[in-house]
Amino acid sequence: MRTATRIEERVAQLRRARTPFVHATVVRAAPPTSAHPGDEAILLSDGTIEGFVGGHCAQNSVRKAAMGALQSGESMLLRVLPDGDLHFPDAPGACVVVNPCLSGGALEIFLVPQVPPPMIRVFGTTPIADAVVNLCGAMDYDAAVGDVNDLTGTTAVVIASLGGPEAEIVRAALEANVGYIGLVASRARGEAILAGLDLTESERARVHTPVGLPIGAKTPAEIAVSIAAEVVKAIRVDGLKAPA
Numbered sequence: 001m002r003t004a005t006r007i008e009e010r011v012a013q014l015r016r017a018r019t020p021f022v023h024a025t026v027v028r029a030a031p032p033t034s035a036h037p038g039d040e041a042i043l044l045s046d047g048t049i050e051g052f053v054g055g056h057c058a059q060n061s062v063r064k065a066a067m068g069a070l071q072s073g074e075s076m077l078l079r080v081l082p083d084g085d086l087h088f089p090d091a092p093g094a095c096v097v098v099n100p101c102l103s104g105g106a107l108e109i110f111l112v113p114q115v116p117p118p119m120i121r122v123f124g125t126t127p128i129a130d131a132v133v134n135l136c137g138a139m140d141y142d143a144a145v146g147d148v149n150d151l152t153g154t155t156a157v158v159i160a161s162l163g164g165p166e167a168e169i170v171r172a173a174l175e176a177n178v179g180y181i182g183l184v185a186s187r188a189r190g191e192a193i194l195a196g197l198d199l200t201e202s203e204r205a206r207v208h209t210p211v212g213l214p215i216g217a218k219t220p221a222e223i224a225v226s227i228a229a230e231v232v233k234a235i236r237v238d239g240l241k242a243p244a
Helices: 003-016 054-073 125-137 166-175 189-195 201-206 220-236
Strands: 022-028 041-042 049-051 077-083 095-098 107-116 118-122 141-143 154-157 181-184
Touching: 003 022, 003 041, 003 049, 003 107, 022 054, 041 054, 049 054, 054 077, 054 095, 054 107, 054 154, 118 125, 125 220, 154 166, 154 220, 166 181, 166 189, 181 220, 189 201
Parallel strands: 077 095, 118 141, 118 154, 154 181
Antiparallel strands: 022 041, 022 107, 041 049, 077 107
């Protein structure tokens, strides 16, 4: 099986499993190097390299840069050059490291982090719950019907059941270390539900009720927009991430 085909299949597998990784591609090489333009590799968050983008001398630099790309979520061009070698055309913004191999050689490797989109677990079979799921899809977030026994990798929980075991869902989400828990309820009903949970101050800060930004939402679709906006703010402004 061709290496490129193996890489493509591995990329698809990792995306399905919501596993973060970096796709590395050699875009330029100057001898003496063992890698060639078009060579590819997958780098996992534990430093594992699957594929080939250079020998031992380049691997440590690629691995370190890949971990940085995963942290930032930004693509980058890595230039592995012999000390003082500036033969490659200038590439503003590129990350330049010195090739430690005595044999020399130069590589340019493009690193593309692939981080799973936020996973939003939605509880309820109400019009609001349906609208939240649809809106998450429009934002390219992953959304799934909630299951208190499967909260692994969950970025946010939205409880839009308007009744039922809401307190139990809140407790399960807290125990799963979910950073954002939105409860669709009036202020009085929401506070009554939480009062029976004996929450710590830090736990209470993770539960949002009434949920959503105050935009005067009335319809299920408008309420879903207010909830989605609050989740986006938590992710983009407050740094909300799925628990490790």
